[in-house]
Amino acid sequence: MWHTVARVADLRDGEGRSVLVGGVEVGVYRCGEEFFAVENVCTHAHAYLHEGSVDRVRCTVECPLHGAEFDLRSGAVLSPPAEEPLRTFRVRVVHGEVQVDLGEDG
Ligand code: FES
Numbered sequence: 001m002w003h004t005v006a007r008v009a010d011l012r013d014g015e016g017r018s019v020l021v022g023g024v025e026v027g028v029y030r031c032g033e034e035f036f037a038v039e040n041v042c043t044h045a046h047a048y049l050h051e052g053s054v055d056r057v058r059c060t061v062e063c064p065l066h067g068a069e070f071d072l073r074s075g076a077v078l079s080p081p082a083e084e085p086l087r088t089f090r091v092r093v094v095h096g097e098v099q100v101d102l103g104e105d106g
Helices: none
Strands: 002-007 016-021 024-031 034-039 053-055 060-062 069-071 077-079 088-094 097-101
Touching: 002 016, 002 024, 024 097
Parallel strands: none
Antiparallel strands: 002 097, 016 024, 024 034, 034 088, 053 060, 060 069, 069 077, 088 097
């Protein structure tokens, strides 16, 4: 099921935003003309990743608490102390709206 989370025009390149989708904290990011969605709570402890710094060229986010770095495309951990990858979610753009699919209904 697709959920509208932002308008394309409202997200700047390199910007991350927190949205609550079906009870899940999701971070939505823009890297150039691409959009990505990952779980917004760091897998190391409890920090909101959208408050960290985004590298819009490499498409990564650095956790604001202890500095773990994650790949926004795959959710992979690029640097410690986090060890577990982030959940990622499908994203699409329809009529200027960014939509996220949690995959809860296949
Ligand atoms: S809470 Fe994110 S690296 Fe520790």
